[in-house]
Amino acid sequence: MKNADINYADLPRELLGFFPTPLIELTKLSQKLDGPKIFMKRDDNTGLALGGNKTRKLEYIIGDALAQGADTIITAGAAQSNHCRQTAAAAASLGLECHLVLGGQEPNHANGNLLLDKIFGCHIHWAGSNRKGEDIPKIVEQLKKEGKKPYIVPYGGSNERGALAFVEAFRELESQRQSMNISLTHIIFASSSGGTHAGLMLGNKIFNTAYQIVGINIDKGETDKVPFDQYIVALANSTATLIGAEYDFSASDLILNSDYVGEGYGVIGTLENEAIAMTAQTEGILVDPVYTGRAMGGLIDMIRSGKIKKTDSVLFWHTGGAPALFAYADNLEVTQQN
Numbered sequence: 001m002k003n004a005d006i007n008y009a010d011l012p013r014e015l016l017g018f019f020p021t022p023l024i025e026l027t028k029l030s031q032k033l034d035g036p037k038i039f040m041k042r043d044d045n046t047g048l049a050l051g052g053n054k055t056r057k058l059e060y061i062i063g064d065a066l067a068q069g070a071d072t073i074i075t076a077g078a079a080q081s082n083h084c085r086q087t088a089a090a091a092a093s094l095g096l097e098c099h100l101v102l103g104g105q106e107p108n109h110a111n112g113n114l115l116l117d118k119i120f121g122c123h124i125h126w127a128g129s130n131r132k133g134e135d136i137p138k139i140v141e142q143l144k145k146e147g148k149k150p151y152i153v154p155y156g157g158s159n160e161r162g163a164l165a166f167v168e169a170f171r172e173l174e175s176q177r178q179s180m181n182i183s184l185t186h187i188i189f190a191s192s193s194g195g196t197h198a199g200l201m202l203g204n205k206i207f208n209t210a211y212q213i214v215g216i217n218i219d220k221g222e223t224d225k226v227p228f229d230q231y232i233v234a235l236a237n238s239t240a241t242l243i244g245a246e247y248d249f250s251a252s253d254l255i256l257n258s259d260y261v262g263e264g265y266g267v268i269g270t271l272e273n274e275a276i277a278m279t280a281q282t283e284g285i286l287v288d289p290v291y292t293g294r295a296m297g298g299l300i301d302m303i304r305s306g307k308i309k310k311t312d313s314v315l316f317w318h319t320g321g322a323p324a325l326f327a328y329a330d331n332l333e334v335t336q337q338n
């Protein structure tokens, strides 16, 4: 691989967030678990409309939309999609019309991310069981008939440009890590549409760091057309091609841990409840019920079960999501962690 050939500085990028996000150490959580050093990359603080990992991806994706002359943005997600909320905010800030195709039926009361989508003034299309954007093509046709120039932001912002944002994020991390003079063995994060995972895998190669890049799988993926593990590997490869990196990832390069999917997407169990309470009560930091609570629960379990050792040094990549806490209030069981 020729590092010198890697170039993405020429790809359009629209600045939407505040970077770098902080890199902090969670000493009290580590003590509580009698575990390894734990660091946290605070992408819950990306600065766009309550933050999250989609802000990074949208900088490159919306950059492309503007370069193509789009005036309307359309994307899809769950009713409590953090991706849709950040897309709605980005569109509002740039004067673009925004359409969201959300799974399920319209609830009686908008709360959490959905409330914010409405505040950002976007058009919401309820899609029932088509929760991954199956309805987008027909809405795009309609928008074109109305004379608009729609641009489709992929589900979860997970295409090559979205994944590329996490190569850039990896560069940001490495620069912070070196100036803080710390070492890492693992990066742990919630993996759901694959862009974060593909980008971090690629960054790990480009920067020659050899960390264990451990995605905690969030969704059982029962409706996926392409199995999720294959999707991530293919996206890592096509992202490498986009930026001129000569890598050929195969299934054996991927670490996708599916031990914690529980009852499926968005179903909160003991794992998530404990992780939410423990992170809040030891560190004063919020993780969310759907993604980061599950991933943090996975990290806690891997430390307790010895899969991650006391001598390791772990980075938890906080990908955001806390606005969903309010929408899931009735499903949460908050316990006192003494």
Ligand SMILES: *Cc1c(COP(=O)(O)O)cnc(C)c1O
Residues within 6 Å of the ligand: 052, 053, 054, 081, 082, 083, 156, 158, 190, 191, 192, 193, 194, 195, 196, 197, 288, 291, 292, 319, 320, 321, 322
């Ligand atoms: C979208 C999202 C993820 C997953 O990132 P992908 O790149 O889609 O795999 C994790 N955490 C939160 C809070 C998210 O909104």
